Amino acid sequence: MIRSGRGQPGDVAARLARAEQLAATDQIAAGPLRLLATVLRHHQARAGDDLIRSEAGLLAAAVETNRAGGRYPLLDLDAAAGPVMAELDLAVDALLGAVPEPLAGAGRTVAGWSGPERRQLVEAWLDDPSLVDPLLGFWVRAAAGPLLETAAVGAAVPSAEQWRGSACPLCGGQAQASVIAPESGEFMGGSPRSLVCGRCATWWSFPRAVCAVCGEEDPRNLGAYLGEDQRWVRVDACETCHGYVKTFDLREAGGRDIVPLVDDVATLTLDLWAGEQGLARPSASFAGV
Ligand SMILES: [Zn+2]
Ligand SMILES: [Zn+2]
Structure with missing residues (x-):
């Protein structure tokens, strides 16, 4: 078995600790690592929220039926769009002051969008992140991470015989x-x-x-x-x-x-x-x- 502490689903603390440790010693990547640590702190706070846990439960409820029917990804991504749209505001509020331009500008753009525009963005990203402008994708990922990861905690990962794809069998990510x-x-x-x-x-x-x-x-x-x-x-x-x-x-x-x-x-x-x-x-x- 792979030992714990490698930052797998639910182990945000290991990723945050590693990001802080490397940011303190790494000359070249210190800026990006500090940005990652900031996002992970937000991620950690949201992942512990009761609302996220109950929404994640809805995404994970489909896993065994989907597995039995051979339907991948196993999580119910249709149930993710609404919660991720709501999380966008929380992510922008928490991170806007900590991210550099042009990411901050993209955050202000998303915050100003109406429901239909947000839904289109979030659904496109859930379907295939490469369809989304990377600056906007940063914000969707910051908003969606806590939900998708919480939903993945405890879900049995398919074996190599069951799933041979290069996309994540649980959430469809790359x-x-x-x-x-x-x-x-x-x-x-x-x-x-x-x-x-x-x-x-x-x-x-x-x-x-x-x-x-x-x-x-x-x-x-x-x-x-x-x-x-x-x-x-x-x-x-x-x-x-x-x-x-x-x-x-x-x-x-x-x-x-x-x-x-x-x-x-x-x-x-x-x-x-x-x-x-x-x-x-x-x-x-x-x-x-
Ligand atoms: Zn290739
Ligand atoms: Zn995934």
């Missing part, structure tokens, strides 16, 4: 990062690679030699690029779609304290390098939000 964990040691423990959802923080099994963006399986089109002094992180790139995902190897000596959704932000120089190579992430994000 992988923000990829992880290679130590072998579980269990009989038929499965692939040691997992993808990590950028929306609900769920980890799910995914084959090691497959592009997490387009599904390419031909090894001639897949490459892994390791940093010189960071053997615990690499860029897994695909020549077919020119997409990439960062993979964190928790077995490496430097990988002991990694919290993938936070270390993804801390390794932004790799994203700059990847961008120079003409590679792109599945979706743009600001400080992992």
